[in-house]
Amino acid sequence: MKRRFYGLFLRVVLFFSTILVGGLMAQPDVITRDLMPVPAKAEYPGGEYRLTTDFLFKVEGTTTERLNAYATRVLRRLSGRTGLFILQDDVSNSDTLQNAQFTIKFQREGSLKVGEDESYNLTVSEQGVRLEAVTDFGAMRGLETLLQLIDKDEEGYFLPFAKIEDKPFYKWRGLMIDPCRHWMPMEMILRNLDGMAMMKMNVMHFHLSEDQGFRIESKVFPKLTEFGSDGNYFTQDQIKQIIKYAADRGIRVYPEFDVPGHTTAWFAGHPELASQPGPYKIERRWGVFGPVMDPTKESTYEFLDKLFTEMAGLFPDEYFHIGGDEVKPDHWKANQDIQKFMKDNNIADEHALQAYFNKRILKILQKNNKKMVGWDEILQPDMPNEIVIQSWRGKKALLQASKEGYKVILSNGYYIDLSQPTWFHYTNHPISPDTTLPAEQMENILGGEATMWAEMVSNETVDSKIWPRTAAIAERFWSSNQVNDVEDMYRRLDIISVQLEEVGLFHEKNYPMMLRRLTGGEDIAPLKMLVDILEPVKLYERHRLGVKYTQLSPLTRVVDASRPDSKVAREFNALVERYIEHKEGWVEEKLIEQIVGWSTNMTALKVIISRNPILEEIQPHAQTLEVICEMMPELIDMVGDGRKLSPDKLKLLDDFRSKLKPFGQTELMILKGFNALVTACTP
């Protein structure tokens, strides 16, 4: 019955695809060019420096092995992107290289400390290219800018004449990786370090223990991984390799051992640490659980002293994260000994007990010359100012802590596991552009970290949750907080996303791969057309839609293939908004073209869904798409003519819309545009 009614909306459109020869390429003349992050200062006096096979690299004066290697990789990437057979061997400061056209000069080896100088000046002129920096890390940042400057015309590849003076806005520009909830192998870490370096990020926060897994070898306590890792953990050799790989890219690596909660996997091998007798096994579910360390036993501190001393020796960074979040008091309350200890020691409540625990841990870290980092919860009255608070709770907590003299980093608003759109993260500032804070407080706001929690991702899908959105977050951390043009950010992001694939990232290429598995090898084009406009449900909705996820659940369904911030939907919805406002003919044509594309695809899409049981769950989205594609041309007509919907039709429409909801934990993202059309036609 519904179908018969909406048949009235149907409009047959003959459609010939035309190639839009103009407008395919972004105009490079805008001031930000294709650079991401946007530099502090850039001038383009006009003119081009042509790239040829003679474009040789040389370091002037002293150099470092890591800078030579970095520059060599940049040379190869430049050669790869342009196809130029540049025959230079390794880049170095060799005196024999007289004719180098690209010279790099820096004053000293950078040190992996917070606030190290990462500034650089890059000049392109008729004479060649010159990169100057204080440290080799600064030179690395400039090398990435150089690659982003490459442009092309019919004559070949070139660099525009340029004068760039650049330095970071924040000192701490991080990505947190969680290989605990789902295991992330070595190569995932390495390729993402490469991606981070491309985006001038400088710190990897390595979340190494969780209820669901303890992921680093301890030689002192081998049972931690023997019983707590399913065999999936980093050996100490691998950790050293990761730290070196990161250091060679100017990236600090610091570990997080989340205590006293989030520790079930520890207890699988060491139940004696827990507040309840156990036995314990690796937690497979998601959530906040009861198991928690016993903070009243000296043996707990002896254990942590040995472990953290071992780990402090492994990680040269001056920071050490102890987690401290989401501690449930239940097991403490149920333990008589713990209750007695609290009474005997005048510890008022479980909050105070955690504070006591933290202070004991602080001593262990101080003994090892480490500064403590923790989530909001570790902030308590008598903690020293040297600790760093990582704020997951929000800006209010961040501002309060920085005001009280604590160093802070912002993660609230950068939870990239929650499938929010890029603009949301991009417009989230550690220091808002419209606030003025006392200089001292400003100084305390070190920067931020994107956090890639791994409940719902595997090695196959994780990159698509990190990239390209984290490139925009990296710009937020590097560029001035006055850089806020969302549309221009999206323009550049498309280009940068392709460049990020150069270092092997999966964010783009695993999407069709996953669709191929879903169809067992059939042509994926019809399915792709639908999944292109689906997104995973946002925030924590995936846990709340009738599917019980665990660590063992497959992450290969449509919801896993679908990616945050659908470009097709975003652009369609924007066109709808534009049409409602300006009613331009070319916008109408583009909208109709897109709608006809979806309609024409419907038969093939239905066949694919019917043949692949794993796709059944998104069948309702296909139906919805079919119905709204029948309706939208009529609605667009009505908007164009200024007509309004009759009360009858409106009622039927509202009835239809009230039934729309997520299916297969995905959302149909063009409903926004559809709803806008309905609103525009509502009297």
Place this chain on the structure above:
Amino acid sequence: MKRRFYGLFLRVVLFFSTILVGGLMAQPDVITRDLMPVPAKAEYPGGEYRLTTDFLFKVEGTTTERLNAYATRVLRRLSGRTGLFILQDDVSNSDTLQNAQFTIKFQREGSLKVGEDESYNLTVSEQGVRLEAVTDFGAMRGLETLLQLIDKDEEGYFLPFAKIEDKPFYKWRGLMIDPCRHWMPMEMILRNLDGMAMMKMNVMHFHLSEDQGFRIESKVFPKLTEFGSDGNYFTQDQIKQIIKYAADRGIRVYPEFDVPGHTTAWFAGHPELASQPGPYKIERRWGVFGPVMDPTKESTYEFLDKLFTEMAGLFPDEYFHIGGDEVKPDHWKANQDIQKFMKDNNIADEHALQAYFNKRILKILQKNNKKMVGWDEILQPDMPNEIVIQSWRGKKALLQASKEGYKVILSNGYYIDLSQPTWFHYTNHPISPDTTLPAEQMENILGGEATMWAEMVSNETVDSKIWPRTAAIAERFWSSNQVNDVEDMYRRLDIISVQLEEVGLFHEKNYPMMLRRLTGGEDIAPLKMLVDILEPVKLYERHRLGVKYTQLSPLTRVVDASRPDSKVAREFNALVERYIEHKEGWVEEKLIEQIVGWSTNMTALKVIISRNPILEEIQPHAQTLEVICEMMPELIDMVGDGRKLSPDKLKLLDDFRSKLKPFGQTELMILKGFNALVTACTP
């Protein structure tokens, strides 16, 4: 002028793309189903076993950790492919698992020896699934067959009732990986070991030294990698990890240290080993070079004794490859001391000198309980029968050696770096199906190895040269030599190729990624349509077309993105052949549809090429395609009507065809179909 003439051929075809709903999926009823390799014996009595979330795995009786882990991975892949939330933790032989519907039983732990039992029986019936094997390796082979048996219909996923008895035809089913000429990182090795296991391959030949790189850490001689590897080599820890990873999949790993030639990279750190004083540095060019070890100095053998003893301890396999190929005598001839040594020791010529060298090496290996493997060249009269000859020269050498009592493996015809089509490798047999050899000689022919030489591949492109073609080679090694249906092989290969992506292989997904880099992020569809019908030139032609390749050349051009054995071209050419023979109307329609597709794409293709200088080199292919797309409809018409070309037109056509050649080291593969049409229309 040419264009004006060929305009006569132009036929305007209005083209509406229609969705071919039927025929999209392969019929699963053929006897080989979707299995690759084809099992020795398979029956399908009819009926289905439905897969549900209760499909639990259990090992009966004793088990091994590696089999448990393998079965757990298979369980996850099954869950991933079907979307079933199977909540089973790790697979094991736990007694508590009463309701397992898939039971695995094997008699003993397999041993990584040539000829180890890899047979298995797999039964699917109403009662569930049963896998039986002699060794855990046999069970692993059966687990892969299980995954390939998964089928689907509108009700869901199922396994067909089946009774499979399977075992390999050859004992030695290998892939040689060369991380020397271009560096291949850890993850390349691991993901390809996974691919090998899927295809029931059982040996990885690890080519670890070359003129262009020495790729394994020696603790005894650290200068080998310090000066000979550009920092790219496997640590001994990594080698152990690789060997374990392979063993866990029933794959032997044995090393090759190519001596006395192909050793320039050794000499960079150890010039004292060479026959000329040096100094030496890593060779960047490709070819066969002069540097060669000095076989007359005792110090050479002392060095090799220490090194090979160290390496023999690292690799538990009983085989050890010493290369021995392509030794140039020039440096020996030019060295007076060597000439004197030959005279003093009655060594007739440089051939005999290498024989002397090999015998000295043989002793070192024997002392370490290793059996020698070498290329054809090591075969000389008084070598013991236990050595294995790897034949790169051809079947004749292979048959001769096996007749003389030597063990042999075939690599000639399996050089997958040479971009030959799958059918070529597939129809190449170690033991031809039409020969009968004495049983003893048959026994000597152990099997074969696909060899992935790395002059022209990087980590980015290497998988596309290995897969999917090596899956067909793996079938050649596992299945009976009576399995020879090329068409059916291609049908199954398409399905298997998608499954191979499950373990992270790049062969399919890096293709569009590389096209994105070539276009700098523009829509790749127009370019893809052309590159889909291009292939790299075959054999060693890439070295001979005016471009001087070295180790430093970019491997990111169209020729690198293009892949061997173009499916689109193969199918188009086959349709042309079919049309010429049968003149069916539907074939004509399909041909015209394809031709119109190419024609319609031409404008967009030209724009993309003109905007991206790196694409300029394939511009002639676009022009050729445009011209032949104008001509082919008319030629097809002529074939249909039985008309022939006039002498004038024929002359012009021959003139045109005489100018066609490779561009950018790629070939336009549909020229075969075009030429067939011309031939059919030639009086």
